[in-house]
Amino acid sequence: DAGVIQSPRHEVTEMGQEVTLRCKPISGHDYLFWYRQTMMRGLELLIYFNNNVPIDDSGMPEDRFSAKMPNASFSTLKIQPSEPRDSAVYFCASARTGRNEKLFFGSGTQLSVL
Amino acid sequence: SQQGEEDPQALSIQEGENATMNCSYKTSINNLQWYRQNSGRGLVHLILIRSNEREKHSGRLRVTLDTSKKSSSLLITASRAADTASYFCATDLNAGNNRKLIWGLGTSLAVNP
Numbered sequence: 001d002a003g004v005i006q007s008p009r010h011e012v013t014e015m016g017q018e019v020t021l022r023c024k025p026i027s028g029h030d031y032l033f034w035y036r037q038t039m040m041r042g043l044e045l046l047i048y049f050n051n052n053v054p055i056d057d058s059g060m061p062e063d064r065f066s067a068k069m070p071n072a073s074f075s076t077l078k079i080q081p082s083e084p085r086d087s088a089v090y091f092c093a094s095a096r097t098g099r100n101e102k103l104f105f106g107s108g109t110q111l112s113v114l
Numbered sequence: 115s116q117q118g119e120e121d122p123q124a125l126s127i128q129e130g131e132n133a134t135m136n137c138s139y140k141t142s143i144n145n146l147q148w149y150r151q152n153s154g155r156g157l158v159h160l161i162l163i164r165s166n167e168r169e170k171h172s173g174r175l176r177v178t179l180d181t182s183k184k185s186s187s188l189l190i191t192a193s194r195a196a197d198t199a200s201y202f203c204a205t206d207l208n209a210g211n212n213r214k215l216i217w218g219l220g221t222s223l224a225v226n227p
Contacts, residue, residue, distance in 0.1 A: 042218070042219040043157075045214055095213070100206075102159035103149075103159060107156050108155075
């Protein structure tokens with residue numbers, strides 16, 4: 001099993017530019033989570049999907065952030081326009097149905113907005 | 115807001131010693147999970163303990179859960195340099211079908227050879 005795959009691994013962009021982060025969950029997993037990690041705020045859940053449907057997006061900071069899951073094997077997190085305060089590591093994680101199922105994390109995307 | 119709070123924030127020990135990290139939480143939970151994060155990597159699941167369990171073992175890991183005190187501890191025995199990482203607890207609230215885990219800020223463990 002290839003695990004959760006995220007791309008790009010690193011992204012450096014200028015303020016105002018659009019940023020798109022990509023995630024391929026583990027095959028057979030029906031939950032997908034987008035997290036953001038910073039030193040100050042730790043790990044924050046942005047949004048999660050179940051069977052490709054967004055369930056809880058209360059963690060999405062503002063309208064500049066959007067996430068989609070067009071099918072069971074692909075999801076995107078888009079920031080438009082990006083700002084320096086968006087600089088963080090963004091993780092995607094997937095899990096199977098069940099209250100006691102663990103999360104499998106990707107390696108993350110290190111985003112730097114200059 | 116973060117429900118889980120790990121302590122200590124940082125821990126430095128010698129190889130071979132035991133490392134103990136604690137996690138406190140505020141509301142009732144369905145389960146509590148511990149994850150490890152190596153520098154520059156994603157989080158890796160270590161162990162899950164359900165609310166009706168008090169202790170669980172996995173290799174050199176021992177996790178305890180005290181629901182009356184709303185706290186958990188992770189013990190790593192006979193530590194190795196490879197155990198150097200950040201350790202996070204995450205609580206799964208007893209809230210229907212909500213799969214939103216609440217994360218602590220982590221304990222940074224350094225195991226010195």
